[in-house]
Amino acid sequence: MDAQLRKGFIEICVLAAIRNEDLYGYKLIGDISEYIEISESTLYPILKRLEASGYLTTYTREYNTRLRKYYKITEEGKKRITDFLSSKGEVMKIYNFIEGENKIE
Amino acid sequence: MNKSEFLNDLKCKLNFLSEEERVKTLNYYSEIIDDRIESGMSEEEATSQMESTRTIAEKLMPEGIPQRTTVEKVFDFIDTLLTKHGYLFMLAIIVFSFPIWSPIAVGILTFVGIVFLILFGLIALGGIGSVIALGIAVSFITQSLLSTFSALGVSMICVGFTMLITIGTAKLINKISSFCKNTYQSIKERSEKRRNSK
Numbered sequence: 001m002d003a004q005l006r007k008g009f010i011e012i013c014v015l016a017a018i019r020n021e022d023l024y025g026y027k028l029i030g031d032i033s034e035y036i037e038i039s040e041s042t043l044y045p046i047l048k049r050l051e052a053s054g055y056l057t058t059y060t061r062e063y064n065t066r067l068r069k070y071y072k073i074t075e076e077g078k079k080r081i082t083d084f085l086s087s088k089g090e091v092m093k094i095y096n097f098i099e100g101e102n103k104i105e
Numbered sequence: 106m107n108k109s110e111f112l113n114d115l116k117c118k119l120n121f122l123s124e125e126e127r128v129k130t131l132n133y134y135s136e137i138i139d140d141r142i143e144s145g146m147s148e149e150e151a152t153s154q155m156e157s158t159r160t161i162a163e164k165l166m167p168e169g170i171p172q173r174t175t176v177e178k179v180f181d182f183i184d185t186l187l188t189k190h191g192y193l194f195m196l197a198i199i200v201f202s203f204p205i206w207s208p209i210a211v212g213i214l215t216f217v218g219i220v221f222l223i224l225f226g227l228i229a230l231g232g233i234g235s236v237i238a239l240g241i242a243v244s245f246i247t248q249s250l251l252s253t254f255s256a257l258g259v260s261m262i263c264v265g266f267t268m269l270i271t272i273g274t275a276k277l278i279n280k281i282s283s284f285c286k287n288t289y290q291s292i293k294e295r296s297e298k299r300r301n302s303k
Contacts, residue, residue, distance in 0.1 A: 025133060026140035041161045044130065066139055069238055104131070 001036075010038055010046055012084045015055060022059075022070040040076045047071065055080055108138050111152040114290070117283045118162040130165065159294065176288060180295060187299070217281075225273045231267030235260045 001009075001089070010032065017023060017031045032038050050056045055077035060067045106114070112131055119127045134155075141151035155161075187195055239258035245252040 024136070024140070026137050026144075029137075039156055040134065041156050041164045044133055044161075045164060064143075066136070067132070068136055068140075 006036065006056045007042075009036055010022070010042065011050060012081060014043070014050060014071075015073055015081050018056065018071050019078065019081065022072045024068045026068050028071065051078070063082060106152045107148050108135070108142075108152060111138070111155070111158065115161060117287055118158050121167065122165065134161070155292075159290075177291065178282040180291060184295060184299070191276075221274075224270060224277075227270045228267055228274065231263050231270060235263035235267065256262055 013032045013036055014028065017028055023031065025040070025047075029040060029043055032043075033047060047056070051058060051071075052078075054074060057072050057074055058069055059067050059072065062068075112135055115134060116127065116131060119130060119244075121129065138151045138155070142148055146154070183195070186198075238256050242253050242256035242260060245256060256283075
């Protein structure tokens with residue numbers, strides 16, 4: 001998949017993964033990588049950006065004598081998912097257009 | 106590489122970040138390595154299956170434009186020369202430019218040597234000074250309280266001075282060694298890459 005497009009998808013995937021449950025980094029990667037290829041170093045800047053934009057917040061909790069950082073979705077984040085899903089029709093239209101133009105040749 | 110080696114290496118390569126951002130990033134990777142180990146990997150596996158510290162650092166650079174250090178720029182230049190002209194040409198350059206670079210190399214090495222000689226000299230001087238002053242303080246203890254205390258003060262100052270110089274020297278050695286490590290790592294990665302691309 002195109003790198004730019006993938007980045008955009010990963011952002012929404014991250015938000016979707018923490019939609020119903022707060023997750024920590026390693027679990028997040030495991031959950032998302034079933035659907036889209038992702039590495040630790042790709043995820044990190046995305047998490048930072050999502051936090052800076054207010055789509056998620058973080059908190060640390062002790063686990064087995066060490067600390068784990070958890071990511072929690074905000075209302076803004078939930079809205080972002082809804083907005084993304086509601087643009088499905090628009091996205092499909094673009095796909096159909098590109099497919100159609102590609103066939104004519 | 107074990108976990109602490111990996112994190113140390115990463116820390117060196119993240120020197121363009123602020124202290125706060127660097128700590129956050131290291132915490133993130135430390136947590137992931139711990140989680141990988143917990144899921145059944147060995148420490149070595151957990152770090153070796155991670156992306157290279159170089160890739161991690163590059164992805165964190167502003168706007169993804171790799172910010173090259175002077176050393177890396179020099180290496181880039183050497184890389185292009187190597188791919189264009191081959192090893193023999195490079196060898197010839199090194200041999201024929203010997204009269205130019207050898208005095209520079211000797212100069213740099215001499216300078217570093219003198220700096221360390223001075224630093225170690227100062228440490229020794231401070232150490233000896235503090236012991237002598239302490240000796241004087243003890244010898245005056247029955248005769249003059251004023252002399253005892255002034256000698257004791259001098260001894261304290263010497264100790265403080267020695268500690269300061271020692272800390273500075275340790276930091277300098279640390280900087281030089283991490284520079285050497287990074288350079289070595291860089292050369293290794295580049296030569297491997299070149300071998301693979303053939």
